[in-house]
Amino acid sequence: MNLFAEMGLPAPLVKKLTAMGIEEPTPIQTHAIPYALDGNDVMGLAQTGTGKTAAFGLPLLAQLMEMRGKPEPKTVRSLILAPTRELAGQIRDALLPLVKDTPIKIGVVVGGASINAQIKRLERGTDVLVATPGRLLDLLDRRALRLDSTRFLVLDEADQMLDLGFIHALRKIAGLLPAERQTMLFSATMPKQMEEIAASYLTHPKRVQVSLPGKAVDKIEQSIHFISKAEKPNLLIELLDKHREELALVFGRTKHGSDKLAKKLQEAGYSVATIHGNKSQGQRERALKAFRDGQVKVLVATDVAARGLDIPDVKHVYNFDLPNVPENYVHRIGRTARAGRDGMAVAFCAPDEMGELKDIQKVMGISIPVASGRPWERIEEPAKPKGRGGPRRRGGKPGHTAGNAGSPGNANHKPGGGRPNRRRRNKGPRQAA
Template identity: 60%
Template sequence: MTTTFADLGLSDSILKALEKTTLKMPSPIQVQAIPHIMAGKDLMGLAQTGTGKTAAFGLPLLHRILDLGHPPAPKTVRALILAPTRELVSQIADNLEIFTKGTAVKVAMVVGGASLFKQAEKLKRGADILVATPGRLIDLLERGDVSLHATGYLVLDEADHMLDMGFIHSLRKIAKHIPLKRQTLLFSATMPKDIEELAETYLQNPIKVQVAPPGKPVERIDQGVHYLPNGDKALVLKEYLLKHPGEQALVFGRTKHGSEKLMKLLVAWGFKAGSIHGNKSQNQRDRTLTEFRNAELDVLVATDVAARGIDIPGVRYVYNYDMPNVPENYVHRIGRTARAGKEGTSISFCAPAEMGELQAVEKLLKKTIPVLGGAPWAADVVAAAPKPGQNRGQRPGQGRGGQKAGSQPIQRAAPGKPGAKPQGKPKPAGGNFAPRRSEGAAKPRAAGNRTPR
């Protein structure tokens, strides 16, 4: 028997709003989660991005808030939804605005990179639902611009990514402002030990719902890996992109600086490319994402800030220009393709220093990724590879060892082998786009200054 939204007990006003959306039938995560949330239970939901998690927690929250029948007090918040990135916060808020059309429910969002004064002014009137990044919310709490003393609902969306980005201290600080008597919902695509501990800390006898094995990528995605030095990655990426002109591609780099330089290089080569990362303002990121969604850009270069929750149906290809240093992020990256029943392709570039990251990904997937080019790096090559941050001296477009694009690769003899020539002071191998410390793995700082927000 097919379950409908009406079968889940949602109010007539919400059902009426849903009629004007593309949501006709509830997804598996919505069927499982909504009844428990409506009953006031704490819940831990395990589901990959793109499965309808926002509606799974948003619709029952709206139902319960509508039952209150009166507006929130000034500066107070009834329900708080925390998400790790500005893009995800914006997407959640946009969806909630659609669901609340025609009702008196007020939805607000606060993120870094936008006017703190304007956000504080909006919160003066109070909000039924506040969607926020942790850093900016702490800024507003410390200024006294918002109060969580009347917050009865707390939602942690993409909780695993929040932990990856070092937001655990921010979560602890925020939780102190929220009453212990509350309903807490935690949604995550993976279930590492840290998430289990987080659930034990903040959830009371939670109901656990799961619609797909954590970490399992979409089956419709063709995956492959290309083994090559860092200095060759840009040219090989160019060759791949030229094979599918007019089809959109998402390229993931590890660092803000490297992603920006790669984007500029692609533009110089004639590609319609843009970039989003933590150094971009919120307006810049929103504008670039809009251009990509509208097919005004063919290539979007991004750090892992774009890997979670961003639904861009036109993306056919995902390139892991740098391997992610958190294996679960691989699943989220490639999940940006094969959306809405379509097929997709994921191609990863693996340099010698990234063999460990690739092996961690394959361990998570419980399978070996097919080889598209090159061969797995030998242990001695991996051991001799420059560590992250050591190969920054190469200009864009150069091949390995710093030679110009299109020149013959420099053949380097291994130490101790016959024919080895003295090379003087060794030069850094690889290129500007070598893996360095991840944008999301920043050193701990004051919670109020954390980026991205």
């Protein structure tokens, strides 16, 4: 018997799940779906790749199936907010097979696409609208839709929405929603500010947590190389050469840096695509399709791709640059080991990234196994006299140059060579992905 039927999901939904070969719920689904079906607000915490979309999507669709008639023009019966275009598209794609041959209509509105076409589609009213906060506000400003009759609100990957600076947009959107609604919030991590958001948006929520925040999927084999910044491209090419026919996702920190790295990989003979915030929606979708279909083997991306990419065949994830936000490391490596598969996550650490590495390992509660090199020594700089700019930032330099082989078996890798940065760079405002 399909275990979803025992939760009280309607027979048509259970039948579709069975036809898709889905008969056993994941832990987050097992705990969240019954609460949501009873009309409770739900706060779900689970690591990436554990089935959160179905955890909120199935009870949402089940309740919509009980509603009579069609939505009124420009109204939205249920709203799902996602931080990125890619995640919004993935949510839509996951829900579409479940509403086939039903009156329920699912729409998606994201930046980078024609706003006029989206306005036209919204005129008919929408059962389920999946949206990014920025584009939704644009449409609200143009009076293209109303939220006063929205019965259901879902905040997916809420922690990333906070990280991307959507807090003010979320507050404005929430103020346009009716007080009487069901709200579900799902996240992979629980930063302090999330507790404040939960208190504002949720009413007596049922909290469901199936894994510790910051815990990576157990089937991911992690490793780290301590290597100078200049030698990172050479080491990446050396490692990619070992699995040219397997899909690899490479994360950079900035748009310009990702484009520059992609060019070097192309010069080395790799089929490469890139996605970041400067790419149009069409360019991003074409790059993802080519990667998913195997037409390109390497995808270079900023953190815009850390959430919402569900490509089961990604075997390798490379953190070419360590992320500024430690939780993003967990989301990045969660792009591998999907659907029960094994995966490998390789990180590169330059001297000025020791602070990021320390934060990542603190969040995860582990020490990442060292593949090559030795940890760079962090130096405590003496504080400046008061009134002259305050204490210096901490930097790093190699501890034992002779032991810092950038790559096993390759004498050309010399992370100890050159003059290391003694001060961490002033990061300033984060570059948008």
